[in-house]
Amino acid sequence: MATSNDSRSDITVPAEVMHPGSRQLFCYWERIRGEASAAPRSAIDLKDITRIVPWLALLEPAPGNHSFLWRLAGTGICRLWGRELTGREVTENWRSNNRDCLMKALTGVVTAHQPFVARFVARSLDGDEVGIEVLALPVAKDGRREPQVLACLMPFREPAWSGESPLMSFALSSLRVIWTEPLPDAETRTLLPQGRPRGFLRVINGGLASE
Numbered sequence: 595m596a597t598s599n600d601s602r603s604d605i606t607v608p609a610e611v612m613h614p615g616s617r618q619l620f621c622y623w624e625r626i627r628g629e630a631s632a633a634p635r636s637a638i639d640l641k642d643i644t645r646i647v648p649w650l651a652l653l654e655p656a657p658g659n660h661s662f663l664w665r666l667a668g669t670g671i672c673r674l675w676g677r678e679l680t681g682r683e684v685t686e687n688w689r690s691n692n693r694d695c696l697m698k699a700l701t702g703v704v705t706a707h708q709p710f711v712a713r714f715v716a717r718s719l720d721g722d723e724v725g726i727e728v729l730a731l732p733v734a735k736d737g738r739r740e741p742q743v744l745a746c747l748m749p750f751r752e753p754a755w756s757g758e759s760p761l762m763s764f765a766l767s768s769l770r771v772i773w774t775e776p777l778p779d780a781e782t783r784t785l786l787p788q789g790r791p792r793g794f795l796r797v798i799n800g801g802l803a804s805e
Contacts, residue, residue, distance in 0.1 A: 610770050611711045613748040615646045616729040620709075623731045623744070631707035631774070632732035632741040646746060653684055653730070653743040655704060661685060662700050662743070671747050674716075674724070676760025692766040699769055700730065704740045707732045712769035718759040725750045725767075 605624050607617045622643055627633035640647050648670030656663045667679040684700070685693040692714075699710045709731045717723050726749050732741040 608772055611729060613727045615649060615748040616727050616746050618643060618646055619729055619746040632734040635733045635735045649746055649748050651745045651747060653745055665742065673757040674749060676757060687762055688764045695766060695769060700743060702771060703730050703732050703743045709772040709774060710769060711772065712766060714764050714766045716761045717763045718755060719762050720759040722753060722755055722759060724753050
């Protein structure tokens with residue numbers, strides 16, 4: 595579906611980022627962000643990552659910051675979900691404890707500029723299942739106080755029923771924060787164990803193991 599582009603020796607892709615498409619986006623984001631904690635959105639050239647464009651999305655906090663909305667969603671994502679997603683809540687049809695975990699991680703992307711990688715199982719209306727990996731990265735837009743979330747949502751297989759049976763429920767199997775930058779304030783610093791090196795990945799409770 596997408597080829598990996600993580601061969602540069604100066605970019606280390608966390609082992610937990612498994613899908614080749616996710617790994618390609620992580621490397622691209624690392625290159626264009628430079629020393630910044632969030633890559634500038636204006637620096638993104640979709641021609642450089644053509645193969646994964648259908649699986650990219652922009653997410654942003656809804657007014658009041660009580661949820662996240664799909665700002666844009668690629669054609670592959672909309673086909674797999676079986677609906678147009680722009681303007682809808684990202685956590686629609688998620689289990690309540692999984693929703694809280696995902697919201698916490700997305701909030702960390704826009705407030706602490708900390709990416710995360712997660713995997714979840716989506717079930718269609720007809721009862722079919724597909725495994726999906728999501729990589730969420732902060733991107734800064736001129737004039738915005740908080741960054742948006744650039745997300746890559748890659749199914750481990752594109753099912754034959756894609757577009758014919760909409761996805762109706764979602765369950766997290768794992769979620770790890772990728773600590774790429776020092777945390778900016780005391781409140782979020784308490785989440786980071788002391789003495790961890792750059793790139794440390796930390797599990798957020800709330801996946802299937804907690805049910």
